[in-house]
Amino acid sequence: MKVVGLSGSKVGSKTRTAMDYTIKALIEQYPDIEVTLIDLAEYDVQFSDGRDYREYEGDTKYVAEMIMDADAIIIGTPIFQASIPATLKNIFDLLPEKAFRDKVVSMLVTAGSPKHYLIAEQQLKPILSYMKAQVVQTYVFMEEKDFYRKEIVNDDIIFRIQRLVEDTVVLSETYTNIRKAKEEQYGF
Amino acid sequence: MGMEKYRIDESKGLEFGIYTLGDHIQNPATGKRISAQQRIKEIIEMAKLAEQAGIDFFSVGESHQEYFTTQAHSVVLSAIAQATEKIKLGSSATIISTSDPVRVYEDFSTIDLISNGRTEIIAGRASRIGLFELLGYDVRDYEELYEEKFELLLKINEEEVVNWEGKYRAPLRNAEVIPRPVEGSLPIWRAVGGPPASAIKAGFQGVPMYLANLGGPASSFKMSVDAYREALRRAGHNPKDFPIATAGWFYAAETTQQAMQEAYPHIDIGLRLINGQSYPKQQFAQAQDTRSVMNIGSPQQIIEKILYQHETFDHQRYIAQMDFGGVPFDKLMKNIELIGNEILPAVKKYTAKGKED
Numbered sequence: 388m389k390v391v392g393l394s395g396s397k398v399g400s401k402t403r404t405a406m407d408y409t410i411k412a413l414i415e416q417y418p419d420i421e422v423t424l425i426d427l428a429e430y431d432v433q434f435s436d437g438r439d440y441r442e443y444e445g446d447t448k449y450v451a452e453m454i455m456d457a458d459a460i461i462i463g464t465p466i467f468q469a470s471i472p473a474t475l476k477n478i479f480d481l482l483p484e485k486a487f488r489d490k491v492v493s494m495l496v497t498a499g500s501p502k503h504y505l506i507a508e509q510q511l512k513p514i515l516s517y518m519k520a521q522v523v524q525t526y527v528f529m530e531e532k533d534f535y536r537k538e539i540v541n542d543d544i545i546f547r548i549q550r551l552v553e554d555t556v557v558l559s560e561t562y563t564n565i566r567k568a569k570e571e572q573y574g575f
Numbered sequence: 576m577g578m579e580k581y582r583i584d585e586s587k588g589l590e591f592g593i594y595t596l597g598d599h600i601q602n603p604a605t606g607k608r609i610s611a612q613q614r615i616k617e618i619i620e621m622a623k624l625a626e627q628a629g630i631d632f633f634s635v636g637e638s639h640q641e642y643f644t645t646q647a648h649s650v651v652l653s654a655i656a657q658a659t660e661k662i663k664l665g666s667s668a669t670i671i672s673t674s675d676p677v678r679v680y681e682d683f684s685t686i687d688l689i690s691n692g693r694t695e696i697i698a699g700r701a702s703r704i705g706l707f708e709l710l711g712y713d714v715r716d717y718e719e720l721y722e723e724k725f726e727l728l729l730k731i732n733e734e735e736v737v738n739w740e741g742k743y744r745a746p747l748r749n750a751e752v753i754p755r756p757v758e759g760s761l762p763i764w765r766a767v768g769g770p771p772a773s774a775i776k777a778g779f780q781g782v783p784m785y786l787a788n789l790g791g792p793a794s795s796f797k798m799s800v801d802a803y804r805e806a807l808r809r810a811g812h813n814p815k816d817f818p819i820a821t822a823g824w825f826y827a828a829e830t831t832q833q834a835m836q837e838a839y840p841h842i843d844i845g846l847r848l849i850n851g852q853s854y855p856k857q858q859f860a861q862a863q864d865t866r867s868v869m870n871i872g873s874p875q876q877i878i879e880k881i882l883y884q885h886e887t888f889d890h891q892r893y894i895a896q897m898d899f900g901g902v903p904f905d906k907l908m909k910n911i912e913l914i915g916n917e918i919l920p921a922v923k924k925y926t927a928k929g930k931e932d
Contacts, residue, residue, distance in 0.1 A: 438704065438714070441851055455851065483852060570856045575835035 388419075388559060391457040394426040395464040395475030401497040403428065404537045405529055406463040408545065409495060412552045413461075420556065423457075425450055427474045435480035443481070451481045459491040459559040460520075461551070464511065466496065466503040471511055479514055487520030489566065491559040493551055494526035504528055521562055523554045581762040581783050582663065582695075583818045583891045588927035589881070591919055592632030592894035593625050593911075594667040594822055597645025600848055602901040603840040611644045615651060617904050622655040624908060626662035628915025632892060633659075634667035634697065640705035642848050649682040656690035664690055667785070667822065667894065668699030668766040672720040673710045675744060676728040677752055684756040692757030697785045697820075698725050699766030703849070716743070722776075725765065729782065732760045764820065767799065774799040778806025785820045785894075790858060793868045793880075793887045796821070800888050818891035821884065824869050825895030826902075827913040831863055831872035837906065838871050845900030870895060874917035881918070885926050893922075 390413060394406040403426055410424050430446040440451040454460060464471050479486075492515050496507045507526055515522050527548055533541040539548075578585065595618055601608035609617070622633040633655065637648040645651050652664055664686065669679055679696065687694035700721035701707075707714040723741045731737055731752045740746040765777040768787040777784040784803050788796045804814040826838035843853045862869035863876075868884065870877045870893075881893055897910045 436714075439851060442705070483850075485852065488852070488855065573835075573856055573860045574832060575839045575856070575859070 389421045389457045390459045392424040392461045396472045397428045402463045402465045405495050409548050412549050459555050461493050463495040466498040466506045485519045487518040492520040493523035493555040497529045527551050578818050581818050585928040588923035590631040590892035594634040594894045595898050596636045599644040600901040602903050603844040614644045619654050624911045626659045628911045632663045634665035636667045638703050639709050653686050656686050663693045665695035666697050668697045670701045671698040671724045672700050673706050673712050676724050680731045680752050684754050687756035695762040697764040697766050771799040771802040774803040775806045778803040779810045781812045783818045788823045788868045792866045793884050820892035821890050822894040825897045826871045827910050831876050834872050841900030841902050874913050878921045881922050
């Protein structure tokens with residue numbers, strides 16, 4: 388099983404910090420899983436121009452292919468101007484319409500204000516559903532007060548990250564098993 | 576008028592054709608890929624067998640990227656023209672956007688002369704865009720390149736002396752594009768896929784429509800067919816003068832179960848390599864329903880499907896793609912045999928229109 392952690396912003400540190408905790412939890416809880424963290428702050432990804440994702444070059448091609456190749460994706464995103472950042476939206480625009488078919492996608496959201504709580508529900512989930520993801524319904528929402536100097540200081544967040552990791556892996560394995568069993572019945 | 580201009584005789588029933596994209600993919604059962612030379616020779620051989628089986632039409636497409644081998648599709652068609660006597664020939668499709676319409680017309684009217692008047696052009700705008708960079712075009716001009724060059728191609732077909740000016744090609748002043756085809760003009764179709772917008776353009780232009788339909792229910796493509804005929808009417812044409820061809824996946828075997836088992840690995844590997852994502856098994860399983868547009872199954876099941884599609888579309892030609900994804904030649908031979916012996920006679924019998932229709 389391949390999991391990609393996608394840290395969706397070039398700005399700030401909270402999302403990356405939360406992703407680091409998440410990847411660490413994933414490795415500890417499931418040492419056999421192949422995990423890759425892609426922090427978009429570290430890649431030079433171009434804007435989507437509509438071509439097939441395999442025809443991009445360099446970082447853009449790498450990021451798109453890693454995501455397409457994953458069984459599960461954990462997306463970390465901040466909330467900017469009451470929406471997801473353009474860096475993250477661009478990743479979705481680079482990929483085919485049904486890119487997340489047969490993939491489980493889960494979310495961690497960091498924000499400067501509790502007023503942003505429903506942004507992921509109303510803006511990120513519809514994109515993931517449109518792209519055919521099996522979405523882990525519950526996401527981890529974090530605010531400024533949950534962090535102190537690139538550390539998470541709220542134990543509740545740490546527990547919730549552990550549960551998010553577990554839900555992502557369990558759902559991915561479950562859907563894969565159900566699909567395999569179903570496909571065997573087709574007989575072709 | 577009627578469809579004579581497009582060499583269609585509805586009293587003979589629905590025309591049956593075969594098309595190939597000229598894809599060059601390993602056989603998933605063996606993991607081995609035949610050489611490009613062998614693939615091209617097998618395509619020519621497939622056309623000969625199709626003719627022997629009584630199939631009406633054979634066409635070859637161009638794709639300029641990895642996993643394809645008939646980039647020079649007009650050259651392949653020329654070899655087929657020489658190797659056959661009665662089967663109609665066409666391109667599926669010629670990407671007119673990235674070609675010079677003058678050169679395309681010269682090529683195809685030459686093939687028409689070699690084939691004694693059997694040649695047609697199906698002009699498309701490419702579903703794979705690798706050729707834009709290779710041939711020196713900007714994919715941002717995707718729509719305009721197609722519209723301008725397709726209009727020019729139609730003009731060359733209609734007028735022996737052409738005066739023309741456009742954005743993407745040097746102007747033509749009293750230009751005679753020669754040689755002329757046997758009957759003075761060629762049937763030229765507009766290749767249409769996806770949403771009805773292209774079908775509507777074909778209707779307004781007053782050109783026959785070649786509609787690609789790979790998956791899903793036949794009824795969902797009816798919208799494009801209706802939109803095309805409505806656009807023809809609005810532009811002052813009679814829809815009865817314009818043929819419609821549909822094109823999609825085909826695979827016949829003794830039983831539907833066997834056809835599904837044999838066809839899926841090819842479609843799976845072909846789509847993975849060319850589109851980056853496979854066709855889900857769950858959706859493929861629905862191809863067993865008569866209402867699905869995918870003509871995969873036993874000969875009897877395929878006959879039922881084609882007749883259902885004919886009832887839905889009232890189209891004039893169906894073109895089967897049976898060689899996608901490294902299907903070995905012995906299976907292609909078997910498919911052509913089933914078409915000739917079982918499918919074609921039944922389809923012709925039930926779709927032939929009396930003169931009073």
